[in-house]
Amino acid sequence: VEILERSRDPVILPRAVGLDGESVRAFQRIGLGDEVAALCQPPRARDEVTFTNSRRERLFGMEIPRVGANGWRDIAFFDQPELEAFLRRQVEQDDRIAVCLGREVTKIAQSADEVVLHSRDASGGAEQEHRAAYAIGADGASSFVRRAIGSEWKSLGYDQDWLVVDIVQGPDAELPLVTMQVCDPVRLTTYVCVKDPNRRWEFQRLDGETREELLRPEKIRELLRPWVAPEHYEIRRAAVYQFHAAIAERWRVGRVCLAGDAAHQTPPFLGQGLNTGFRDAVNLGWKLPLVLAKQCDARLLDSYAAERDAHSRDLVEWAVALGQLMETLAAREAGEPDPYPTDQRSGYGQGRSAPPLRGGVLVTEQCNGAHPAGELLRQPTVRRPDGSECRFDELLGPGFSVVGRRPSDLRMGAGARGVLQRLQGRSVSLEGLEVVAGASDLLFDEHPALVLRPDRYVFGVVDDAFDLDRLLAELAQKLALC
Template structure:
């Protein structure tokens, strides 16, 4: 068999997570090869919900605006009882991370967009119609035996491999990595429609023990229904066209429109026991399987890609020590499991079991309307776990984990440049590390900052943000940009920002808060973490 030269990163699986990882690595100037056993990206509907964190990650390869142009942006949910009357609603209005929190999209469009964008990078390629047969690794590289579409084989060598090959992940099985968690006893029927006559743009959640279901609007007059199979119903029975038409007749005006897909699924709440084994990493469904009740399965996978990509790039380029890669396993599973638990909780609300339980749940939610903080907690979707880590590649500041900025995703406010043009934070930061100062006098923004030995190796970009009522002049010394916090959002989400310098990672998580008073200890800890002492 022929053997190829060493590739820095090989991604197995050209789904949305694999293609996202490839685009991020390519944007970070890392050569990458994607191996995909199918001959094209997915052509049928799959995931349909994309959130603010995922759209933010798409800013790095510059695809957020293009995807948003194809989305149904900023929608909520209405929870309905057996009588089809609403008893709760979720309609978040905040955009802390620069994008609406809930949006409907089409996975085939996203995959095609990611694949096409990858073509602009000479150091990136996708190999469709090829399948990994074996995997071996040592301390220096991973060796894959790959079968081409013509039946021939070759050996592909890579410094690192990302397994983005789905819930059944052949690579996970080759590695001998097991999973823990649960599989739902009840199956669900998924129906995708085209040309809906229903113009209601919120999700309807039918919390009816007689037939739990979801009615989700999509972009371009698409619509998805999900219905739980009842005791004794078979896959063949519920996918029969007459059965499907009857369900549609009972849930709106779309009985006779085009059915794009009808398929029965089993839902899982499971997670891999290991996310890294040697030089191989698990991402997306290969690492975690999330019930669809919160629309977070794909989004968790895109978070995996955002977390791992910059670490791989920095290690391969010699800017970070290899131990930084171990933080992927430290950081991601906890947050991914929190989202799985949230989905399971929402599932319990959707599937009350009996009419009595349904009525009790409705009564409880209606009572919460009279308690503004509790009602706000639901309607503004504050029950969704915040993107933050309790352990990982950062320097803790000793503050209460609920209040610290360290390990949390920094907000993305709209900022005003000296010429009064507006720009989002990430569009200023670029793809590298950033040091953010918040100060009313830009001339003093970085006064007293200790020497940062890692500034050059991290390609650190300095940014000065003036508070809302202070114009962004004069330009802060040594800062790439001096801008104004237009709405006060930065200080609102980062209380005490004028007393610290924020070191922000390429994935927009705060790596450290360097105090303006006695910051030397934090800098020493950063040196130790980066092995630069």
């Protein structure tokens, strides 16, 4: 793997601030879950995310559990410079990865067999040529790669300027320990109780205000004064961003794929921008090796856009709905008509949950509310018969797996066993395992066994129409197994 990175220096200011349980679970799969979790804010006495009125009185919200469905916290706050420095160290220790810092890609061409990229030193040096089987453009919202493959943005209807202010609080700041969406008719405000000792605010730009006005030190002090006195903080960063909702028109053209902010932009109200990008990387991370090893035909990569586009769109639209709910609640407090159709389900803890996958490498017939294909499998902590404890994924290995209630539920014919062996998958029985934290997935109450993908999404379950033999045959077909 060769990484071409335009910047020479690591990030020194915070941007993303929250990791969800699925992202930490992905790091767990490559042996880094505990180390990444250790970089995050430890659980506080009560971690809560809420909607409030202008007086910061709670309207509704939810408490963040200490352990979520993925076996990790549903959201854990981190400091981006710390996490990025850690990940850079991991990359430097891997001899399979070459990192070229200060290289800006200027040209991309591809044939049936390879991608050819040209880059130049960001400070104006000579051009270099790079050849690869595939290229992934993870070069941000203003992506050169996206433009080079002719993929346009599809707007999802949200474009607003917000001032983002990060501070380091002093010991006597006495700021709330609750993350808030403040639905104030005067100015919508988000307050995020990020990793100590840092805190973040996002202030909506009002009509008639300029970006330059918002960035004046006296304006920032004015906005923060109702929360904290100037002597109790230092400003770490202040910037005006356009909160934008959009999805790339095409995620893949030939041997070039888009990922991260190059493929999707979302308002930050759900904290899913970075996490959605991680899902892109995980999706490509298990499919590309199968194609490069010639275990699967390149048609497998057609499922990348099929899976990630719809899933990302669901999350972006949810974030937009959350922002619109803030505006609606603020309007009601001011005695004005609702500016948007009411959808309180989009608020924290109000019924809306993480979307499933809706297509791609799944049993299509089981992608509906009555079946769990496309859902993430819950990950409890279990005690094995020898008394040792582990998170359930440790038993599954990094690849595909077949999971059953009992050893007898894992019986399959020679053809199905051959598919699992070619994929270096595992068969795992729940018998003899005791759940000591979290909960087993309720799908095992209805289904004796399932096939699980490397990213821990359910490929399909055993039911009246599908036994394990048919499930593994379907998997081979969906993967375009060679």
